Amino acid sequence: MKDSFEINKNIWTNIYKARQNNLAYPNENLVRYLFYLYPDKNFSELKVLDYGFGSGSNLRHLDALGCDVYGVEICEYAKQLTLEKLRDGFDADKLFIMDQEVNLPYEKKKFDLVIAWQVLYYNSIESLAKVLYSIKSILKPEGKFIGTMARKEDISITNSKPRNKYERVSNEVLGNQAGSRLIAVSSEDDIKKLFNMFSALQIGYFESNLNNIVCSHWIIYGENENE
Numbered sequence: 001m002k003d004s005f006e007i008n009k010n011i012w013t014n015i016y017k018a019r020q021n022n023l024a025y026p027n028e029n030l031v032r033y034l035f036y037l038y039p040d041k042n043f044s045e046l047k048v049l050d051y052g053f054g055s056g057s058n059l060r061h062l063d064a065l066g067c068d069v070y071g072v073e074i075c076e077y078a079k080q081l082t083l084e085k086l087r088d089g090f091d092a093d094k095l096f097i098m099d100q101e102v103n104l105p106y107e108k109k110k111f112d113l114v115i116a117w118q119v120l121y122y123n124s125i126e127s128l129a130k131v132l133y134s135i136k137s138i139l140k141p142e143g144k145f146i147g148t149m150a151r152k153e154d155i156s157i158t159n160s161k162p163r164n165k166y167e168r169v170s171n172e173v174l175g176n177q178a179g180s181r182l183i184a185v186s187s188e189d190d191i192k193k194l195f196n197m198f199s200a201l202q203i204g205y206f207e208s209n210l211n212n213i214v215c216s217h218w219i220i221y222g223e224n225e226n227e
């Protein structure tokens, strides 16, 4: 039986192979949040990991800001789309394709910032915790984490059915994502529990509704405590 990782990898591979979800612009909430997090705009001092970089629009933004940026994904086609967007001279080896959910190939305490934008909820509930601990381990002391998780109002959740207590399966309305496995977390308390490996937790959300297409995500900020 295929596990969530393999199912989602096949679905996202088909999406990127068809050059769908090839986003031109970074997520505006991420753009704003980065400026809020780094008021001194010292981006050129930051080593950043974009976990689940997708078609690369956020990663390109981080690179353009001057960050030393790395990325992990599960789809080779996503890497292709991303490299097409990046400036000549960007080192393609900094984009790593994982062959299993929790396989971050970095030494401990390497990064100042890890971003996981609209991606963590494609893990199974078991792998999510492992991934989060793994992300924490590669953050420098006082390194920062920002990520999102789909809220129950999000189109990906409203167009899915439950599989077990946390996990859901996308239905046909979602077209190219039908059958994908995802996690829905409805309460802020549950988010706090899931992300309790980070200190200084802050939880907010962003939401848009364009022609009844609702995008609604928790934003989770946390730090690796000073050791």
Ligand SMILES: C[S@@+](CC[C@H](N)C(=O)[O-])C[C@H]1O[C@@H](n2cnc3c(N)ncnc32)[C@H](O)[C@@H]1O
Residues within 6 Å of the ligand: 005, 008, 009, 012, 023, 027, 051, 052, 053, 054, 055, 056, 057, 058, 072, 073, 074, 075, 078, 101, 116, 117, 118, 119, 122, 123
């Ligand atoms: C909605 S897209 C978001 C992409 C990108 N972060 C962005 O904001 O544009 C979700 C991404 O998660 C990736 N993904 C799915 N399951 C994953 C997993 N277990 N680990 C890492 N990435 C995964 C998919 O390949 C896809 O690129």
